[in-house]
Amino acid sequence: MLLDEAQVQVEAGNGGRGAAAFQKVKMMLGPNGGDGGRGGNVFFEGVLDINALSNYRTNRIRKAEDGRDGRGQFVDGRDGEDLILNIPVGTSFTNAETGYTREITEVGQRILIAGGGKGGRGNFKFRSSTNTSPNEFEEGTQGDRAIYHLELRLIADVGLIGLPNAGKSSLLNELTAAKSKVANYAFTTLEPHLGSYYGLILADIPGLIEGASEGKGLGAKFLRHIERTKTLFHLVAADSEDVVRDYRIVRKELKAYKKELDNKAERVFLSKADAVSPEVLKKEIAALKKIGVQAMPLSLLEPESMEQVRKLLNEKLQKPSAHTV
Ligand SMILES: Nc1nc2c(ncn2[C@@H]2O[C@H](COP(=O)(O)OP(=O)(O)O)[C@@H](O)[C@H]2O)c(=O)[nH]1
Ligand SMILES: [Mg+2]
Incomplete structure (x- = not known):
């Protein structure tokens, strides 16, 4: 623990x-x-x-x-x-x-x-x-x-959030030398993990589930660590049955924990994009757009989408005082 x-x-x-x-x-x-x-x-x-x-x-x-x-x-x-x-x-x-x-x-x-x-x-x-x-x-x-x-109290430039199994740990491991545990079931990651992307601190923040803000699961313990994370990368698994619902569960928990978390800069990704057909992916992007969310497809297996993520991170690297809170 x-x-x-x-x-x-x-x-x-x-x-x-x-x-x-x-x-x-x-x-x-x-x-x-x-x-x-x-x-x-x-x-x-x-x-x-x-x-x-x-x-x-x-x-x-x-x-x-x-x-x-x-x-x-x-x-x-x-x-x-x-x-x-x-x-x-x-x-x-x-x-x-x-x-x-x-x-x-x-x-x-x-x-x-x-x-x-x-x-x-x-x-x-x-x-x-x-x-x-x-x-x-x-x-x-x-x-x-x-x-x-x-x-x-954890500080990170980018916090990876999302429901269990969204691919947070995998992404952290892919981008940094971190060795966060990866597996195809909920709750593999029991603790936040940090990794360094050329000096930018990335945090894999696990345990966000419905009810986390009320103390369910491990998430409550980690919500306070999100407070000091500058940007959130919110991963929604594309192979989920309902991406809008998944997205909302996490947002609801953030807001319930602390109102200010609702204002934190967020980027939304449809992770494991390779696991669904292009048609499904299109529908999901449209569904999220309907509720005002711009989602970017992300797949560890597709170099172009990884390139996009790296580009976003590189932009942050260029900004001075990357580590001041
Ligand atoms: N097909 C596919 N599977 C992925 C991708 N990223 C992660 N996974 C798989 O999704 C499962 C959950 O990943 P994990 O990183 O542990 O998710 P976490 O619970 O959010 O940390 C694992 O079996 C990963 O191998 C991806 O881009 N494509
Ligand atoms: Mg994990």
């Missing part, structure tokens, strides 16, 4: 201690203690895997590496490795103590959430004209510690 809330406790690395050391050679008794290394930082980074929050199901402490201590012979301690925590795009996080809150909206976007401690200075740095052989050195400082609450 999709986990869309989580909590994670993070600790950045502590800084390493500076060294107090001296040249062993008799004639050169200078201080030569190196500095401690910086502690590793902790970052959140946006990924397409919307299941990434399940990594934080158990509230284990996530800790970045400490900086190493400095040593003699001017050897500075190594910096601690940064720790990168993957979270799905569309996740906002809030520092439980300070209330600081941010959101990850793009794949690869990194936000620092706990800074590593500073490395302490070694005694070489403390030498002066009045003290040529200092014993002083510094401890490293402690890395930041914090607890973050995470909440995912």
Whole structure:
């Protein structure tokens, strides 16, 4: 099941201690203690895997590496490795103590959430004209510690909606490297899936059935994710007995969930167009037109129709700020 809330406790690395050391050679008794290394930082980074929050199901402490201590012979301690925590795009996080809150909206976007401690200075740095052989050195400082609450509300440029079996998962898989489960029966897809089409985020939003807005099936859980999807591609299976009815069921659920969803930009496709005769397809297009819906035939088996879809997506790619909500 999709986990869309989580909590994670993070600790950045502590800084390493500076060294107090001296040249062993008799004639050169200078201080030569190196500095401690910086502690590793902790970052959140946006990924397409919307299941990434399940990594934080158990509230284990996530800790970045400490900086190493400095040593003699001017050897500075190594910096601690940064720790990168993957979270799905569309996740906002809030520092439980300070209330600081941010959101990850793009794949690869990194936000620092706990800074590593500073490395302490070694005694070489403390030498002066009045003290040529200092014993002083510094401890490293402690890395930041914090607890973050995470909440995912899917964002996507294009959301694929439609009744089960309309071909949403297949289309997502065809256009992106996503591997959404495909099968010829209702409810194969139990969770939304994201895919990237040259940086444009596509979401397969399953589970929309009659009654979804009232909590039937899984759809209710996902309707809130549609809220933040910029455009909807609404797939109506051409091999259905009544495409107008199918179309209306989905629209009704969107509207019942939230009025604003009714205003969202939508493109309607008659999917699996190859599965019916050209005559039937024509009738379906006419029937939808009668209720004010312009439907475009779509078939994964027909390169031209796939080309049309890609063209639509390419147009969106050209628009700047594709990922701002
Ligand atoms: N003939 C044909 N079958 C398709 C097409 N797209 C999907 N299908 C089939 O329709 C069934 C349901 O597809 P799926 O992507 O799982 O639908 P979803 O429930 O909307 O995600 C599967 O058996 C697919 O192989 C298409 O363009 N043409
Ligand atoms: Mg599916």
